[in-house]
Every structure is written in structure tokens, then in C-alpha cells.
Amino acid sequence: MDRATNSQRLKALQFSITDRVHALVLRTLFDDARDPFGPEKGFLGLINAGTGATRRTLYLREVVPQESGWVRWTGDGLRFAAEYFSRGLTLAAQSTTGTGLLIVHSHPGGFGSNVSPRPSSPDLFHERRLLCQASRSLPEGAPVASGIVSGGGRWRLREYWWPRAKTSEQARSRAFGPNGGSFRDAERVKLVGRELGTFSGRKNVQVAQPDAVDSTLRLWGTDGQDVLNGLSVGVAGAGGVGGMVVEQLSRLGVGHVTVVDYDTLKPENLNRAQGARRGDLRKLKIAYVKRLARQSATAHGFEIKVVPASVAEWEGLRPLLDCDVILNAADSAFARQVLDHAAFAYQIPVVDGGTVFMIESDGRITGRSQVSEAGPGRPCLECQGVYTREEATMARESPFQQGPNRYLTTAGKKPARGELPRAPSVISHNGLVSSLMVQRLLRIALGFPPSVKSWQQRFYVELGEIRWGSVLDCEADCPKRSWTGLGDGHPTPVGVDPFFPLKNGRESTSNLPNLATPRDPLAGSGH
Amino acid sequence: MDEETLPPPLKEALQVLRKARMPEAKVEVVVGNFAYVWLPDVVYDPTKYPAPHRRGLWARVPIQFPLINPHGIVTRGQLNPVSSHPIKGESQDPSMCAPVQQLGGTHYYSWTWSGELGEGPKLNAPSDILGVVSWIERRIRNA
Numbered sequence: 001m002d003r004a005t006n007s008q009r010l011k012a013l014q015f016s017i018t019d020r021v022h023a024l025v026l027r028t029l030f031d032d033a034r035d036p037f038g039p040e041k042g043f044l045g046l047i048n049a050g051t052g053a054t055r056r057t058l059y060l061r062e063v064v065p066q067e068s069g070w071v072r073w074t075g076d077g078l079r080f081a082a083e084y085f086s087r088g089l090t091l092a093a094q095s096t097t098g099t100g101l102l103i104v105h106s107h108p109g110g111f112g113s114n115v116s117p118r119p120s121s122p123d124l125f126h127e128r129r130l131l132c133q134a135s136r137s138l139p140e141g142a143p144v145a146s147g148i149v150s151g152g153g154r155w156r157l158r159e160y161w162w163p164r165a166k167t168s169e170q171a172r173s174r175a176f177g178p179n180g181g182s183f184r185d186a187e188r189v190k191l192v193g194r195e196l197g198t199f200s201g202r203k204n205v206q207v208a209q210p211d212a213v214d215s216t217l218r219l220w221g222t223d224g225q226d227v228l229n230g231l232s233v234g235v236a237g238a239g240g241v242g243g244m245v246v247e248q249l250s251r252l253g254v255g256h257v258t259v260v261d262y263d264t265l266k267p268e269n270l271n272r273a274q275g276a277r278r279g280d281l282r283k284l285k286i287a288y289v290k291r292l293a294r295q296s297a298t299a300h301g302f303e304i305k306v307v308p309a310s311v312a313e314w315e316g317l318r319p320l321l322d323c324d325v326i327l328n329a330a331d332s333a334f335a336r337q338v339l340d341h342a343a344f345a346y347q348i349p350v351v352d353g354g355t356v357f358m359i360e361s362d363g364r365i366t367g368r369s370q371v372s373e374a375g376p377g378r379p380c381l382e383c384q385g386v387y388t389r390e391e392a393t394m395a396r397e398s399p400f401q402q403g404p405n406r407y408l409t410t411a412g413k414k415p416a417r418g419e420l421p422r423a424p425s426v427i428s429h430n431g432l433v434s435s436l437m438v439q440r441l442l443r444i445a446l447g448f449p450p451s452v453k454s455w456q457q458r459f460y461v462e463l464g465e466i467r468w469g470s471v472l473d474c475e476a477d478c479p480k481r482s483w484t485g486l487g488d489g490h491p492t493p494v495g496v497d498p499f500f501p502l503k504n505g506r507e508s509t510s511n512l513p514n515l516a517t518p519r520d521p522l523a524g525s526g527h
Numbered sequence: 528m529d530e531e532t533l534p535p536p537l538k539e540a541l542q543v544l545r546k547a548r549m550p551e552a553k554v555e556v557v558v559g560n561f562a563y564v565w566l567p568d569v570v571y572d573p574t575k576y577p578a579p580h581r582r583g584l585w586a587r588v589p590i591q592f593p594l595i596n597p598h599g600i601v602t603r604g605q606l607n608p609v610s611s612h613p614i615k616g617e618s619q620d621p622s623m624c625a626p627v628q629q630l631g632g633t634h635y636y637s638w639t640w641s642g643e644l645g646e647g648p649k650l651n652a653p654s655d656i657l658g659v660v661s662w663i664e665r666r667i668r669n670a
Contacts, residue, residue: 097535341594390641393596396560396589401620401637479651491536493591495560 011056015147015157015186016347018376018484019193022153024063029106029149039073042080042105044088048098049143050346050487052321058145058159058186059347059485060102064088077122078105080130089137096489100143101134102157103127107150117148117156128160128178135162135181157186192347193377194454196324196444198230212298213253224446225253229299231445232256234323234348236311236339237330238285239263240272240425241353243292244434245327247275250293250302252438257293258323260307260316261286261330262500272427284308310497311335317494321346325444327437328352331423333387334395338494340382343375344483345490350374351440352381353433357424357461367461369429371436372469373444373454376484383474384456398498432459528554537562537592540656547657556626561587563601563627566660572668575608585627586663593650596640597659599623601632606670614670616642638666 017025029041044064050057070084080103092099107117119127127146135144145159162181165171174180191197217225231254235242238261249257265273265280265288273285280288286306293304309316312334320326321342328339331354343350352374357367374381381387394401436457442448456469474480483490530538533554541564544552551567567583584602589595601624606614616636621628623635640647640662648658 337594388641389594389596390639393589393598393640396591396595397598398559398622401623477649491534491591491594493594495589495591498559 011051011054012188013157013159013184013186014055014057014188014190015060015155016050016057016190016192016485017060017155018347019191020376021060021063021485022191025060025104025149026153028063029104030108030151038108040078040106040108041073042071042078042103044080044084045102045104045147046088046092046095047100047102047143047145048096048485048487048489049100050321051318052323053319055322057190057321057346057487058102058143058157059487060147061099061485062091064091077126085130085134089134092138092142096486097139098142098487098489100138100145101131102145102147103130103134104147104149107148115150115152116154117150119146119148119156119158123148127158131160132162132178132181135160136165140164155186155189157189158183159186190324190347192349192375194444194452195447196349198227198324216252220446220448224448227445228253229255231325232258232323233441234258234260234320234326236260236316236320236326236328236335238289238306239269239329239331240274240427240430241355241434241437242327242329243276243285243289244274244430245329245353245437246289246293246304247296248434248438249441250297250299250304252442253297253299255299255301256303256305256323258305258307258319259286259289260309260311260320261289262308262310262316262497272425272430274427310500312338312494312497313500314494317342317492321348323348325441326350327441329354329434329437332395332497332499333391334495334497336381336387337389337392337395338492340374340380340387340480341483341490341492344380344480345486345492347376347485349376349378349444350381351437351444352386353437355425355429355433355461357426365461369433369436369459369461370456371433371440372456373440378454379471379474380478380480382480383478384469384471386456392493396495396498429459429461528556530554533557533562534590536594536653537588537590539653540588540592543654544656544660548660555585555630557590558626560591560595561589561598563632564588565630566663569660569667570664572664575610575668577607577609584663585632586659588656588659593652593655596647596650598639599635599637600663601627602634602636603631605634606636606667608670616670636670638663642666 028043043066045060046062047058047060064087066084070081072079088101092101131144131146143159145157148156160181160183163176165176170176188198213225233249233254235245238259246257246259263285264282265276265285267281270276275292276288286308290304290306305319307316307319311317311320311330317338326339326348328350336352339350342348353371355369357365359365372381372384372386443451453468455472457466458469459466549566549568553565555563555565563585565583565585568581569584571580571582573580584600586597587599588597616638618635618637624632647662
């Protein structure tokens with residue numbers, strides 16, 4: 001049996017599960033709390049895969065219901081009935097394209113154990129045999145994997161691949177049998193809910209300058225600092241808000257930051273582009289943001305990746321899918337909708353922030369600075385009113401078709417042709433929004449401060465007050481929750497960002513006939 | 528236009544449309560985020576429009592359909608109701624007709640899903656493409 005070899009399979013593998021499904025798993029495997037050392041139990045699960053730029057993630061979406069006796073301990077191993085496999089394969093076939101099968105069993109005992117379970121030789125023998133068969137029954141590209149869960153809730157997960165036999169001779173050969181194929185073990189397990197848990201099996205309490213984070217170590221200790229060090233945070237947009245967010249993340253000790261933006265720094269940005277110099281003008285914003293982050297980072301081995309792309313396109317979205325949390329500072333309904341979908345399909349909490357100023361007909365300035373969260377355990381951005389579908393539609397049009405920017409209402413004045421609509425921005429409001437966004441990240445990652453509230457916060461410009469929003473859940477007919485964990489099986493609405501060519505000198509893609517549909521760079525790769 | 532390159536939900540929507548309503552419907556071209564979908568058999572209310580009462584037009588359907596709303600139509604010739612009142616929403620921007628100009632597209636109406644007639648039907652599934660055709664017919668009737 002070989003380890004995975006092709007380029008897709010060389011991506012780091014992680015496993016992601018929502019706290020709701022994890023609770024169901026624990027009930028299924030360890031329902032008898034009186035007998036933690038009782039016999040092993042098991043279940044089948046429906047899984048999907050999601051592919052980032054460097055990381056592949058498997059999502060456990062559902063536990064396949066089982067009848068009494070379908071999974072039983074025989075004394076020399078756990079047996080899964082053929083009827084149970086049949087049900088699992090049927091449900092996978094009826095589900096979204098790309099749905100595969102996970103076979104899980106428990107390692108009883110050790111409820112307080114913090115150690116990931118290790119497979120025994122019989123475990124490995126049985127899982128290869130069962131999953132090879134399942135792989136043949138599923139459509140090509142559907143994932144198959146095995147999992148073990150300890151009494152302490154720790155996971156071990158391994159994904160397998162088998163080549164497809166094209167001839168009957170191949171089908172009989174060893175290379176296509178249980179001992180053929182390849183596998184990869186998950187390096188990280190992510191538990192996603194209102195808070196985030198990550199288990200990498202390794203500790204790296206490494207701080208470049210311990211004195212520099214002394215004040216925060218007093219609050220969340222080395223364990224908390226270790227969590228931040230191991231965290232990968234994506235930032236969409238490197239403007240007035242995004243730039244401040246990146247600097248706060250690097251100073252706090254976040255270990256990995258990915259920033260996506262294609263815009264260049266202009267003179268009119270200097271009154272809010274914290275840390276930018278005149279020498280940075282006409283260069284990509286991500287360039288000075290990267291420099292600042294490196295200068296201010298406190299995490300040992302701090303990494304920052306900058307991507308000159310739009311998050312509304314695959315090229316910009318894929319790197320963000322490698323992240324544990326995404327902070328969106330991109331002021332676009334297109335980007336917001338794409339990230340709203342990704343938050344559920346790829347199980348990545350998204351924190352969105354922005355400011356709306358409105359100049360009323362009598363000259364008064366009103367507006368709001370707003371922070372909202374989306375993803376598993378939270379309402380979507382659309383149901384919270386952060387964007388509407390119609391705004392997301394119009395944001396896909398050429399800027400000159402879009403009309404006035406919704407973040408600036410000045411008696412319906414439309415931008416002249418050749419002039420991009422530009423929203424007003426004030427550095428103090430950017431500072432407020434960026435701090436609230438980073439505060440949300442600390443709550444998600446560390447539970448700091450321990451507030452149960454994860455819904456919208458608004459600072460009303462004209463009142464000078466911050467209030468909590470009232471939307472605690474999605475509307476009854478909102479389908480986004482059903483997309484949780486579909487990964488690449490969900491048609492995330494990426495497309496062509498119409499602002500990108502205008503701001504970045506990229507060849508215009510608007511109004512040209514016979515333009516190909518924007519292609520996912522992974523299309524045809526089998527994932 | 529090779530429809531195989533379209534996202535699966537839009538491909539499915541086109542299949543539904545051909546099977547249920549217009550076998551000749553097709554994507555003429557994709558420009559940016561929108562496909563110009565040829566609808567060969569759109570009903571024009573005979574009490575409000577002169578003959579012919581079944582005509583073709585192009586609907587701008589997003590490639591992310593049904594997650595995004597359609598926006599605008601391109602017609603062969605101006606919409607001229609018998610009452611001869613001007614139809615709202617006609618855009619003078621010739622670039623919006625350019626992708627189908629050689630096929631006879633001459634007039635663009637930038638009708639939005641939440642326009643003057645109120646919100647269009649909620650779009651959730653590929654089969655909702657049939658509601659798009661009905662909405663366009665209603666929009667033409669009440670324009």
C-alpha cells in the first residue's frame with residue numbers, strides 16, 4: 001500500500017466536522033456512559049471533499065442511520081452488515097455529486113484522553129477491504145476514508161484512493177485490490193461551531209518574542225497563544241479595514257495569514273491606509289500590507305501569503321479555503337455572496353465587516369459600521385441583510401451598469417463613464433470595524449471574551465451607539481444550512497469580477513463575445 | 528457555444544427548459560458572468576402587442592443560476608406595444624447587445640428581478656428557469 005502520490009493527493013489533508021455532527025457521533029459511539037470500556041461501535045458517514053490551494057479537506061456531513069444489529073462486535077472485530085453498506089451507498093448516490101463514504105469505529109475508554117487513537121493491524125486490514133469495495137461502488141472521484149474516535153472525542157482519519165480498473169484483468173490484479181491504491185492521514189482535525197477547535201497532534205508553543213505577547217499570555221496563557229500560532233486566517237481585501245486587520249493578526253501571534261486583493265494603492269487611499277508610504281503608491285496594496293505584517297509579527301515562523309486576485313473568482317477563493325477563519329473586508333456584494341456560500345459549503349466561519357455612509361438630502365450624514373458572522377451555527381450573511389441577491393446580481397455587471405455604490409448614496413448620482421464608483425471611508429471607522437472583526441476571531445478561536453453572542457453588531461454613525469442585531473437564525477426557506485460540508489460538491493457562485501480588469505490592468509473581460517466561462521483551475525483534476 | 532463548459536446547474540436548467548417549454552432554447556454566448564440564452568418562443572400578449580405573438584429574444588441568465596437572478600433581455604427590434612407607449616428600462620448602451628448583434632439583437636432592456644413589477648419568483652433550483660420565462664412574458668405584457 002503506497003502513500004498518495006499525485007499532485008492533488010500531495011495536498012495536506014484535514015478533516016472538518018461541525019459540533020452538531022460531532023455530538024451525534026459521540027452519542028452513536030459512546031451512548032453508554034456507564035461503560036466507557038464497553039465493546040467497539042461503529043457507523044458509516046457521508047463525506048465530501050473541498051479543495052483549497054494547498055489543503056484538501058474532508059467533511060463529515062451525515063451519520064448514516066443504522067438498524068439494530070447492523071454494526072456488531074463479534075469478539076474478533078467489528079462487523080458492518082451488507083444492508084448497512086447498501087444503505088450508505090444508496091444515500092451517497094442520492095446525494096450531491098462527489099459524496100463518498102466514511103467508515104468509523106470507536107476506541108473505547110479514556111474519556112479524558114487527549115491522545116489521538118491509533119489503528120491496530122486488524123483495523124487497517126478491515127478498513128482497506130471494506131473501503132476498496134465501497135470505492136468500486138461509488139462514482140469515480142467520490143472520497144472514501146476511515147476514522148477512529150477515542151472516548152475523549154479525538155479523531156484519527158485516513159483517506160484512501162484506488163485506481164479504477166478498466167479491464168477485467170486489472171480488476172483481478174493486486175494493484176486494484178485492497179492492498180493496492182494509496183492513502184493519506186489527516187494532519188489536522190477541525191471542530192467547527194460557534195467556536196473553533198483544531199487538533200493537529202503537535203504542540204508548538206513558539207513565540208518569537210515572548211515579552212512582546214506577555215500582556216496577552218496573561219489572559220489566555222500559552223495554550224491560547226499556541227492556538228493562535230497554529231491558526232490560519234484568511235483576509236479578503238487589503239484596503240483600509242483589511243490592512244488594519246492583518247496588522248492586528250500578526251501582532252497577536254496568528255501563525256499564518258493569507259491576504260487576497262488585486263487593487264493598487266492610490267493617493268486617495270493614503271488617509272486611511274495605515275502604514276503605507278508614498279513610495280507604495282501605484283503598487284499592489286498587498287505589498288505594503290505584507291511588509292507591515294512581517295515587521296509586526298510575534299509568532300515564531302510567521303507566514304504571510306499574498307494573492308493578487310479577486311475572492312469572487314476561483315484564483316482568489318482557493319487560497320482562502322486553506323484557512324480556518326476568513327475575515328472579509330472586501331466591499332462587494334459579489335465577494336460577500338461567494339464567501340457566504342463558502343462559509344457553509346467549506347465549513348469556514350466568515351466574519352464580514354464594513355461601513356455604510358449615507359448623505360441624506362438635508363446634508364446629514366448617517367450610516368453604520370457593521371460586523372457579521374456566517375457559517376455553521378450562525379445565520380448566513382444574506383439572511384442578516386448584509387447583501388441581497390439582487391445586489392449580488394448587479395455586482396456581477398460592468399461597473400458602469402451597476403449604478404451608484406450602495407455604500408454611498410448621494411441623491412442617486414451615477415458615476416460618469418470611465419469613473420469607478422468610490423465609497424467614502426474614514427480611518428476611525430475602519431479601525432472600529434477591524435477591531436470588532438479581530439475580536440470576533442478571538443472569540444471563535446479562544447472563546448475570548450466568553451460571550452455567547454455571535455450575531456451582528458452595528459455601530460450607528462448618527463447615534464454613536466453599538467447595538468446587537470436581531471437575526472439569530474436564517475429564514476425558514478433559506479437553503480444554506482443544507483449546504484454545510486458539501487465542499488466542492490456545492491456550486492459556489494464564483495465568476496468574473498468586473499472590477500478586476502479595470503483596477504488591475506488585466507485584459508477586460510466585459511462585453512467581449514465568446515468569452516469562456518470562468519474555469520475552476522481544478523476542473524478535470526478528478527476532485 | 529459548447530454548453531459542456533457551463534456550470535452543472537445552468538446545464539440542467541437548459542435541459543429542463545428544452546424539455547418542458549422550448550426545444551430550441553440554447554446559450555448563444557457567455558460574456559462575463561452572464562449567458563445570453565436564446566428563447567425562441569416567447570409569448571407576447573395579443574391584446575397588447577401586434578403580431579407575431581410568439582417571438583424569440585435573448586435573456587441574460589447568470590452563469591451562477593439559480594444562485595443569482597437574471598438581468599435584462601435583448602430583442603430583435605424595439606418593443607412596440609399597440610398603445611405605442613414607450614417601454615421603460617430600455618438601455619441606450621449598445622455594448623449590451625453587441626454579443627448577439629450579428630444574430631439580430633438590437634435593443635436591450637435592463638429589467639431587474641426586483642424592478643417595477645415587484646420581486647420576481649424566488650429562484651432556488653435549476654427547474655426555476657421556467658419561472659424566468661413566465662416572468663419575462665409577464666414583464667413584456669405589463670411593460
